[in-house]
Amino acid sequence: MPLFRAEAADALITRPLDAMTLIYQRRSGITHMVAEPIPEILSAMGSEAVTAKLLVARLAKNFDLGPQKQAEAIVADRLQELADLGLVEQVGSPDA
Amino acid sequence: MHEFRVTVGPASFRLLSQWARPLDQMRALYADYPTPEIVDYTVRLEATSLLRRFIRPSAAINGDYMLPDAAPLPADQGLLGLEMGMNLQMALGWRRQMILHASAVERDGKALIMTGESGSGKSTLSALLGINGWRFMGDEFALIDPASGEAVPYPRLISLKNEAIAAMQESAQEAKFGPLMKGTPKGDIRHMVPPREAIAKMTERAKPVLLLFPRFGHEGAIRDMPPSETFMRLTQASTNYVALGEAGFEAMTKFVQDVPARAVDYRSGEEAMELVEKLWEELS
Numbered sequence: 001m002p003l004f005r006a007e008a009a010d011a012l013i014t015r016p017l018d019a020m021t022l023i024y025q026r027r028s029g030i031t032h033m034v035a036e037p038i039p040e041i042l043s044a045m046g047s048e049a050v051t052a053k054l055l056v057a058r059l060a061k062n063f064d065l066g067p068q069k070q071a072e073a074i075v076a077d078r079l080q081e082l083a084d085l086g087l088v089e090q091v092g093s094p095d096a
Numbered sequence: 097m098h099e100f101r102v103t104v105g106p107a108s109f110r111l112l113s114q115w116a117r118p119l120d121q122m123r124a125l126y127a128d129y130p131t132p133e134i135v136d137y138t139v140r141l142e143a144t145s146l147l148r149r150f151i152r153p154s155a156a157i158n159g160d161y162m163l164p165d166a167a168p169l170p171a172d173q174g175l176l177g178l179e180m181g182m183n184l185q186m187a188l189g190w191r192r193q194m195i196l197h198a199s200a201v202e203r204d205g206k207a208l209i210m211t212g213e214s215g216s217g218k219s220t221l222s223a224l225l226g227i228n229g230w231r232f233m234g235d236e237f238a239l240i241d242p243a244s245g246e247a248v249p250y251p252r253l254i255s256l257k258n259e260a261i262a263a264m265q266e267s268a269q270e271a272k273f274g275p276l277m278k279g280t281p282k283g284d285i286r287h288m289v290p291p292r293e294a295i296a297k298m299t300e301r302a303k304p305v306l307l308l309f310p311r312f313g314h315e316g317a318i319r320d321m322p323p324s325e326t327f328m329r330l331t332q333a334s335t336n337y338v339a340l341g342e343a344g345f346e347a348m349t350k351f352v353q354d355v356p357a358r359a360v361d362y363r364s365g366e367e368a369m370e371l372v373e374k375l376w377e378e379l380s
Contacts, residue, residue: 013342015349020324024345029338031345033328 001053004079004088006045012087014039025087032085037063041078042087049091052076097140101131105239105250105298106193107186108132111178113141118174125175125253125274125287128295137161137189139181141174161188173277176285179253186237186250187335193239193248194340194347197333200233200247200304201225206380207247207302208372209238209355210310211333214282217312217368220260223288224365225372227268232294233302242340242347245354246301251294253287261286263365306379307357310368314361318371321357 013024021039023032037059044058052075056065065071082088097112100119109132113119118141139159159181169177186195198211199222208230210218219235226232232251239248253274256264261284265273274287289295309321309329321329330348331337337344358375362368 013345015353017323017327017349017352019322020327022327022345022349024342026342029341031331033324 001051001076002079002093003049003051003091004045004083005049005091006042006047006088008047012042014042023087028086030086032087037075038078038082041075041082045088052079055079100126101135102126103130103132104182104252105234106248107137107190107250108135109182109185110135110138111141111182112138113174113178114143115141115174118178121175121274122178125272125289128289128292129298137182137185139178139185141177141181159185161185169280173280175274175287176277176280179255179287182252183236190239190336191339193241194337194344194351195335196238196240196330197236197335198238199235200238200249200302201230202233202247202249202300202302203230203376204380205302206305207233207238208306208308208376209247209304210308211238211330212309212311215312216310217260217362217365218310219255219257220264220365221310221368221372223254223256223260223264223290224267224369226254226291226294227271228369231297232290237335238304240304240347240351241301242343244301245303245347245350247304248301249294249298251290251298254290256286256288258283264288267365304351304355306375307351307355308372308375309357309359311359311361312368313363316363316367316371317359317361318375319359321359323352323357326352326357 011026015022020033020035023034044055052072055075056071059065083090098116098119100111100122102109137160142158161184196211198209199218200207200209201222210221212218222232222235234250235254237250239250241248272289276286278284360371362371
């Protein structure tokens, strides 16, 4: 399962705006408009590298995520999308 | 080259032209505006080739900032060329404030900002309000100061198009108008000099308290617009949001959080003014 690491907390400016959240990335100057669960995922990632499985365990403490395997697949997809946007970085895989 | 200098709000321009007439027209229309010593931008109106200066003249708009594919205009539309050149310098070069493609008017120290695409009527509406108890602040660009959030006036000449020309000539009979230019890329255009008060107070800022998205040609209606939709639309309506970087992000975020936004549909200037007055009263 791949490992992802979020940008340092001060690399992004996050502003909630009704149903959306704005994320300004200082490094690129790009503004992202995202909806849940993206802000929740970024917040739960903290500063260390995490897998989708670990993130689901963290998120489950505050949110009702439904079946574990399904939640892991959804979070893994979102992490890959965030990596494609440059908001998180894939830093390897513990299985490799 | 003939030369004319003018200050509009916080920006100052040097206008150069190979023809005297467009500058004479500008000089007459901008007669009440200050003349700057030092300028921010230069706009040049030049013949597309030396021969063309004499045979079927055609003018190219050049300046500090240029669009390479801007089509030359017939020389008798030189005034329009100079105005377009000034807009271009602001849109591409201005960094002191965040620019919204919007019109603005003021009352009691508070600003009403109106944004929308070409044809939405935001320009005409600001001109109408400007002769009906509001101070006209600008019909094309609303400049938002990133530090204070205040709107900075940019009361350039009001650019009236097509049906709005006759309507404003009827409503503002004492106003000064420029030459009627027919068949421009945007149809018929005629410039109107803003009311005297708008020019005299062009350094007086105002705090935005209401943002409207007017839409002409639909049955009268008002709709609340959530901050997220407003943010998305305003980033598209800003010419320098990306260039301002973090300051732009902070200014835009603060703007959409602080200023309530409404979409307003209307079928006539009178109906629009009634809706504006109603909304203004509700908010104050």
